[in-house]
Amino acid sequence: MHKAKNTNRPSKMLCKPQIVAQHFGPIEKAAITLRPLTIFVGESNTGKTYLSTLIFALHRAFGKQRNGTHLEVFTAELRRCFGVASVPELIRLSGNSCDKMKIALRCSGNVFRLYASESEIRSEGEAPAALGFCTEKGQSCAYYLPAGRRGIMQAHEAMATAGQKQNLPMADSGILTDFLKPIVGYQEGNGVANPMQRIAAALEAEVLRGVIEPKHPVPESVAMDSLEFQYRPRQAVRGLRLSQASSMVSELAPLVLFLRSVVRPGDLLIMEEPEAHLHPAAQSQLAFTFARLVRAGVCVVVTTHSDWFLQQIGNLIREGELAGLGEKGGKPQEFLKKREVGVWLFQKGCPVEEIKYNRIDGIEPSEYLDVAEELYNRAAGLQNRLEEMKGGSQFERK
Template sequence: MQLKMGNIGPIRAATVNLNSLNVLIGPNNSGKSIFATGMYAAWSRAAADYAARRVRLGKHFSAIPDDRAYEASAYVFEMLEEGKTPQVEELPDVITDIFDGLLREIMNLYARGMVNEFERIFGMPLVELRRRQKRLTKGAISVRSWRPTWSIDMEISSRGTKTEVSPPDLSEVWPKSGTHSWRRIKKRTDHVQGLPRTYLLREMATEIARNCFRKIPLHTKYLPAARSGLLQSHKTLAASMVRRASMAGVEELKVPAMSGVVVDFLGELLELEPRESSHFADEAAQLEREILSGTVRLEEDLFGYPEIIYTHGQGDYPLARTSSMISEIAPIVVYLRHILMRNDHLVIEEPEAHLHPASQTALARCICRLVNKGLRVSLTTHSEFFLQQLNNAIVASAIPEPEADEVGFDPEMRLSPNKVGAYLFEPTASGTEVHSLEVIPDSGISQNSFSEVEEKLYGESVVLSRRLEEDEEN
C-alpha cells in the first residue's frame, strides 16, 4: 500500500509505501510526525469497518431476478459441495454487475470513512491542515493499494474535501478468497436450500468486501512522542473528567481538545487488561533485561484502572516515580506483552527519546526481531546510533550465517533490505520534500543527513584546536 501527501502541514510532497519497517529521517519540524500520523489514519481498519457497517446489501440484491439468483446460487453451491472454487466468469452477467456496483459503493463508503478518520486522528478538519505559504494551498492525500488495485484521492480546498474513488476490478478481488474462505462460506450456507436465494450471494458479497482490505493491517497502534508524560498523567486526566461528568447538563462541560492519536493512546492505557499475548513476549522480556534492568507489570488500582508498575531489585514503583527512560520504554513493553499481534502495525515516534546510546541500540535490535516475527513498524528518528544499529542488521543479512552469528547477529536479528523503506524529510524554501533512500545490502540506509552535522562539528573542532595551539605558542 502507498500513502501520498501534498501541501499538508510543512510537507510539499511525500510518498511512502507500507513496508515491514518504515524509517522516517529528518530534522525537527520537517513534517515527520504529521506524516506518521497520516500513516496511522490511512492504514487503520476504522474506515474499512465504517464501510462494512454502512453498505446496503439489500438495495443491491433485491433487484436480482429470482431465476438468476437461483442459477447463481446453485452453481456456487455445487462448486462448494465438490470442493472446488467458484469462478466469477461462470456467474450470470446480472450477478457480476451487482457485485461491481457493490464494490463501487463499498469504496465510496470507505473513502467517506477515511476522511472522517483523518479528521479524527489529526483532531481538526482537513482544510486546516493545508500548507500555508503566501496563501493557502490545495492539499492532497492519496491512499493506494495493489493486489487488489484501488485508490482513494482526496483534494482539500477552502470548499472542503473532494474525494475520487477508483474501485478494484471484480476479477482481481474474487481470487483473493482462498480455500479456507470458501469452506467458511460453505459452512454458513450448508442449508441454503431452505433460505432465500440471495443468502449465499450475500455471503459472497461480504467476502468480496473483505478482500478489498486484506492488505490493511488488522490493528494499527500509535506511540506518540509525548508518551512518557501522557503515561504518567493519564489517570489524573481521566479522574478529572469523570468527576466533572456529574455536572453535565447543569453547566457547560469543557473537554480539552486532543488529537485522535492521543485519545487512542489514553484509551489503550485505560482499557488495558493484564492478560498476556505470547506473540512478542520474548521481545518484551528482552527490553526489560537489556534496558530497564527490571520488569513491568499491570495491577488494578482501587478503582479498577490498570496501573503500570516498574519492579526493580529495590522495590515496586508506579511510573510517576520512575525516570523518563523507564516511562518511554514501559509502554512499548506493555504493548508487546498485552496488545500487539502478528501482522499488526506499530507507529513509534522517536523511539530513542531519553535513552542512552547503548539503550538506543538495544531497542533497535529488538525492533529488528519484531519485524522478522511479523510486526510492521513505522518510526521517526533523529538518532545516528539507532540508525547505525539498523544498518548493521541489514549488512549482517548479506554475509554468510556463520559469520553473522559470530558477531552476534542470529537469524532473527538480521534484517533483509527488502523489508525496509527509508525516507528523508528535507525542508526547502517551498516546503518539505520527502525522498526515498536506497537501502543497500552492504551499507544499509544512507546517513548523509547525519554526516553533514558530523563534518560541521569536526570542522569546528579542527579550527578550535588550531586556535588553541596558536594561543599556546604566543
C-alpha cells in the same frame, strides 16, 4: 481430520500500500511505499509526524468495514486524528499560492484519492474495504505511540492515584485517547508466551534492566478503579512508580505494555522518536526490538533523529545479507532484509526522498555526516587557536 493451523507463523500484508500526500501540512510532496519497517528521518517541523498520523488515519478508515462512503469515513478520521474542525485546515502550511491538497492510497491496482481545497472536498475511486491493510490472517489493528509518552504516563499515574480512572475522557476523540485506551484498560495475555510477550521481555532485560508491571494485580486494580504501573529493577524486591524511575523507563513503558496486551502479528505499530531520553547504547540496542517485531509479522513505522539507531538498523540489514548468503551463527530473530526496510528523508520545502541502503554507508542521511564534519572542523580550529595562544607545546590539555 483437519490439519491444525500454525497460528504462530508471522502474518504478512497482502500488498505494500503506496501513500501519496501533496500540499499536506508541512509536506510539499511525499510518495512512499509502506514496508515492514518504515523509518522517517529529517529535521523537525518537516512533516514526519503529519505523515505518520496520515498512515494511522488511513489504516483506521480502510482497515475494516465501516458504515458510510469512503469519503465520509476518511474525512471523519482525518478530523479526528489531527484534531481539526475541517479537512482544509490540513492544506499545506507554507503560505504558497497552491491551495489544493491531494492524498492517495494505492494497493494491488486499487486507488483511492482525496482532493481538498478551501471550497471543495471530493474523492475518486471506490476501493474495497481494508484496502492495503489486510493481512493473510485477516484485518489488522493500528496503534500509535506519540511523542511525549513520559508526560502522558505521569498524567495517567496522577489520575489513577487519585482514583479518577473512570473520569478519563474515553470518547473517540483522537490520537491521545487511542494511546490511553490500552493503558487504562490494560489486560495481559493469557499466560502463553506469544511472540509479543517474548519481545517485551527481551526489551525489559536488555534495555530497561527491570520489568514494567501493574502495581497491584489487574483484577484488584480494576476493583480499586486505579490501575497503576511500576518499574521493578532487576533483582529488586520492591518497585518504583514510573514517575520515580528514569525518563528512559517511562518513555519505553508504553511500548512494553502495548506489546504485552494488544499488539499482535499483522498489526501496524507507529512510534514517534523511540530514542527519546535514551543513552546512545540503549538507542542502538532498541533497534533489535524493531527487528524482532518485523520478524514476528508486525508492520512498524518509526520517526527518529538517532544516528546510533540508524547505524544499528544498517548493521541488522547487513546481518540479513549474510544470512541470505548462507552464513550461520547469528541470532534467528535479529536481522532485517533490505527489501523490508524503507527510510525516507524529510526536508523543509522539498519532496520527501527515499534513502537507499548501501553496504558501506548503511541508511544514514548525508546531513548527519555534514553535522559531524562541521563539529570536527570547528573543534580542530578552536584547538589550533588555543595552542597558538598558549604557546603550542606549553598548552595543557584538559
